[in-house]
Amino acid sequence: MLTVDTMRIEMGDFSLAGDFKIAPGVRVAVLGPSGAGKSTLLAAIAGFQPLDAGQILWDAQLMSKDPAARPISMVFQDNNLFPHLTVAQNVGLGLRPNLRLTAEEHARVAQALIRVGLEGMGDRKPAQLSGGQIARVALARVLLRDRPVLLLDEPFGALGPALKAEMLALVRDLLDETGATLLMVSHDPVDARVLCEQVVLVAGGEAHAPVATEEMFANPPEVMREYLGH
Ligand SMILES: Nc1ncnc2c1ncn2[C@@H]1O[C@H](COP(=O)(O)OP(=O)(O)OP(=O)(O)O)[C@@H](O)[C@H]1O
DSSP: OEEEEEEEEEETTEEEEEEEEEOTTOEEEEEOOTTSSHHHHHHHHHTSSOOSEEEEEETTEEOOSSGGGSSEEEEOTTTTOOTTSOHHHHHHTTTOTTOOOOHHHHHHHHHHHHHTTOTTOTTSOGGGSOHHHHHHHHHHHHHHHOOSEEEEESTTTTSOHHHHHHHHHHHHHHHHHHOOEEEEEOSOHHHHHHHOSEEEEEETTEEOOOEEHHHHHHSOOHHHHHHHTO
């Protein structure tokens, strides 16, 4: 269970509040207008954004101040790959930041690359990959880290519709295998309907409690109607 407990963040004119729980294994889309605080919410959960009040807990325990020690994997918009490292090294970082992998760990990296459809591409550099392949590398790293919470901040925004659908299907398969809890920021409400059973609406300075996706679209609140453009 992920608990956002009376959270408050203040940054100049901007503020964000939140007080809700997300059950384990649930897939949540984080939707809302530009600048509303979707990325800020994910950064707070990941430990990159300090809170001015409240706390964030996993399984009723306060999470570490150190983002690397949290039970979380995060993929950012640019898929955060290091350009000077190979694909296999970028994935290996998920296991060991110093890249001194054992033979068994090298084998796990190779397995993860096979799982995401990148067999034989471990020696390439990110510049030698397509956008879809780069997204797959980021997901292979997530798979190896094997954390119970996955945060995706618009990771497939730059991909065309067909590739994006392929990546969402891969994320769904990986979540089916790992049982991880997902929070995914997206600008496309269709993503929410394809992958997520709940929606957290971030608007008006608040990250609202999750609502069933069907309910959100069948009966959208005013701010959601504005956001959806109808
Ligand atoms: N360091 C900062 N100091 C003050 N305000 C900031 C800072 N960083 C971000 N903001 C503001 O915080 C607000 C929330 O930004 P955030 O990136 O979380 O929104 P978002 O909903 O993810 O937006 P988008 O959909 O455009 O990516 C924005 O209004 C932004 O201008």
